[in-house]
Amino acid sequence: MKTSWQLYLDLVKGLWRENPVFRLLLGMCPTLAVTTTALQGFTMGMAVVFVLILSGVVISSFRKFIPHQVRIATFTIIIATFVTITDLTLAATFPPMSKALGPYVPLIVVNCIILGRMEAFTSKQPVSRSFMDALGMGLGFTLTLIILGSIRELLSSGAVFGYQILTTQAAGGWFRPWVIMILPPGAFITLGILLGIINTFSRKS
Amino acid sequence: MRLLLIFISAAVVNNFVLSYFLGICPFLGVTGRLKSAFGMGLATTFVMTLTGGITWVVYHLILVRFGVPFLQYVAYILVIASLVQVIEMFIRKSNPSLYRALGIYLPLITTNCAILGLALFATLRDYGFLQSLVYGFGAGVGFTFVMLIMAGIREELDLADVPKPFQGAAITLILAGLLALAFMGFSGLIYA
Numbered sequence: 001m002k003t004s005w006q007l008y009l010d011l012v013k014g015l016w017r018e019n020p021v022f023r024l025l026l027g028m029c030p031t032l033a034v035t036t037t038a039l040q041g042f043t044m045g046m047a048v049v050f051v052l053i054l055s056g057v058v059i060s061s062f063r064k065f066i067p068h069q070v071r072i073a074t075f076t077i078i079i080a081t082f083v084t085i086t087d088l089t090l091a092a093t094f095p096p097m098s099k100a101l102g103p104y105v106p107l108i109v110v111n112c113i114i115l116g117r118m119e120a121f122t123s124k125q126p127v128s129r130s131f132m133d134a135l136g137m138g139l140g141f142t143l144t145l146i147i148l149g150s151i152r153e154l155l156s157s158g159a160v161f162g163y164q165i166l167t168t169q170a171a172g173g174w175f176r177p178w179v180i181m182i183l184p185p186g187a188f189i190t191l192g193i194l195l196g197i198i199n200t201f202s203r204k205s
Numbered sequence: 206m207r208l209l210l211i212f213i214s215a216a217v218v219n220n221f222v223l224s225y226f227l228g229i230c231p232f233l234g235v236t237g238r239l240k241s242a243f244g245m246g247l248a249t250t251f252v253m254t255l256t257g258g259i260t261w262v263v264y265h266l267i268l269v270r271f272g273v274p275f276l277q278y279v280a281y282i283l284v285i286a287s288l289v290q291v292i293e294m295f296i297r298k299s300n301p302s303l304y305r306a307l308g309i310y311l312p313l314i315t316t317n318c319a320i321l322g323l324a325l326f327a328t329l330r331d332y333g334f335l336q337s338l339v340y341g342f343g344a345g346v347g348f349t350f351v352m353l354i355m356a357g358i359r360e361e362l363d364l365a366d367v368p369k370p371f372q373g374a375a376i377t378l379i380l381a382g383l384l385a386l387a388f389m390g391f392s393g394l395i396y397a
Contacts, residue, residue, distance in 0.1 A: 025374055028229040029318045072315075073286055080279040088275065103325050106278050110318045112230055184224055185386040192371075192378030199370035 007132045014136025020113045021144040022198050027113040030104050031145060032187040038161045041149030043097050044104065045142025047090065049135065051082045051108055052117070056134035059118050060127045075118045076109070083109045113137060151190055156181035208339045211332070215343030218394050221319045222351045223385040228319035232352065232381070233374050235310060242356035243349070244303070245310050250345025252288060252314055253323055257341025259284055260324040261334050281324045289315045319348055354384065 020026045027048075034044040055078050059066070066074050087105045091098040098105070108114065117137055122130040150160045155178045158166035167173025180186040221227045228249075235245045260281050268274050293311050297304045304311075314320065323344045327337040358380055367376050 025233065026230075028233065029226050032229065033226040073283070076282050076286060077279060080282050084275060084278050087278075103322060103329070106325055107227075107318050107322060109278055109282050110316045110321050112316055115316055180386075183385075183389070184226065185382040185389070187226070188378050188382030188385055192375045192380075192382060195378060196368070196371040196375035199375060 007128060010129050010132035011136040011139075014133065014138070014140040015143060016140070018137075019140045019144060020137050021141060022195060023202075024113075024116075026116055027111050027141060028191075029107065030111060031141075031148060032184070032191060033104050034101055035145055035149040035152055035187065036156070036182050037153045038146055038149035040097070040100055041145030042142060042161075043090075043094070044101055045138070045145045047086050047101075047105060048108055048111065048113070048141055049138030050086055051079060052114055052134040052138040053131060054082045055079045055114060055118065056122045056130045057127055060122050060125060060130035063123045066123070071123060072115070072119070075115060075123070079114055079118070080109045113141060148187075148191060148194065151194075152181045152186060156186070208336065211336055211339050212343035212346075213394070215323075215340050216347035216350065217388070218391045220347045220351060220388055221322065221344050222348060223381065223388045225319075225322060227322040228317050228348055231310070231313065231317060232355065233377055236352055236355040236359055236377065239353065239356045239360060240306075241310070242352040244307050245314075246345070246349025246352040248292070248307060248311060249314055249317060249319070250342065250349055252285070252292060253320055253341040253345035253348070254338060255288055255341070256285055256320050256324055257327055257337040257339075257344075258334065259288065261327065261332070261337040264328050277325075277328065278321075281321060285320050285324070286315050319344065351384065355380065 014020065016023075018024060021028065021031050030044055030048075035041045055075070058078055059075055083106060086108070087098075090101070090105060117133065121133050125133070154160050154165065157177050158164055158168050158173075158175050164171075166175040168175050168177055178186070181190070215221070219225065222229065222232050231245055231249070236242045263280055263284055264274070264277065268276055268280060289312060293304075296307070296311070323341055327340050332340055355377065359377065362376065362380075371379075
């Protein structure tokens with residue numbers, strides 16, 4: 001039943017209860033790769049929201065016409081088209097950010113979140129529910145990226161979104177930046193600990 | 206000599222999993238047992254090598270020829286999906302036991318970001334045909350290598366006392382971090 005409560009639930013579940021990264025364990029690759037700063041994480045999240053919503057709406061609208069045999073291939077082509085648009089738009093409007101995100105924007109094509117949601121939900125649900133689901137998943141993903149990005153940026157440079165919070169020793173303060181946070185090991189360990197902490201609280205409830 | 210450098214660089218120095226964060230999904234999902242990790246690694250290496258070669262052909266002989274290099278992502282993913290489909294059919298016919306062993310993991314290789322990633326990198330760095338092939342092979346070997354290490358560690362971990370919230374993905378990620386730290390030791394290996 002398409003009540004507005006149902007749509008609200010579809011939206012909200014992506015934020016926490018079925019958060020794509022922390023609960024469904026999807027979309028790990030970009031989560032680790034682009035979270036060196038909070039702004040990068042936010043931009044990547046927005047790109048994924050864009051692709052998710054557009055692909056979701058298109059696929060949901062045409063779901064009755066896509067033959068079952070070729071559905072994965074069809075989904076993939078649609079997703080790849082929107083990712084191409086996103087990548088070119090980003091490169092044109094924010095070149096430095098596009099360079100920083102590098103190959104991870106085109107890699108949205110194989111982001112398991114998008115294909116997974118299309119397969120499990122969007123291809124079987126009407127457009128309104130698909131839209132809400134896509135938005136929720138996308139926002140949940142963005143939230144995760146911002147959290148992880150903020151932690152890594154804070155510990156590696158003392159700033160979050162560019163705003164200096166901890167004064168580094170170079171600027172006369174006390175904080176010694178943890179360089180490891182920008183590097184791959186830092187990403188893995190931070191996400192692992194975060195996941196462990198979240199699991200601790202989820203188990204209690 | 207350059208081919209050897211590309212191989213070592215892709216396999217170890219800039220390992221796809223530990224440096225580029227590609228292929229994390231199978232890395233977290235299939236490393237519970239050594240056997241499945243090895244099978245997945247093998248299949249992925251095979252697909253990666255072929256992908257390196259075929260995407261080179263597609264890009265240089267088709268996309269560039271017709272002036273549509275921006276169709277890269279669409280074309281590459283189609284190539285990869287078709288390749289995996291063909292390989293799946295081939296393995297099912299020729300080696301049914303292997304097919305049953307790999308199970309669901311075979312079609313999952315299509316969404317392995319490492320494969321699309323390596324195709325994109327090879328195109329970006331303007332590798333030649335042979336170089337792309339070797340690059341794909343090196344990436345696959347590196348991926349398999351890391352899968353095996355992680356699977357070995359996790360099998361030992363079954364006997365350890367990991368806190369409940371950390372079991373599974375969380376501890377694997379932390380271990381991956383330590384592995385990545387170790388692999389950073391290779392970073393001076395090639396003056397590139």
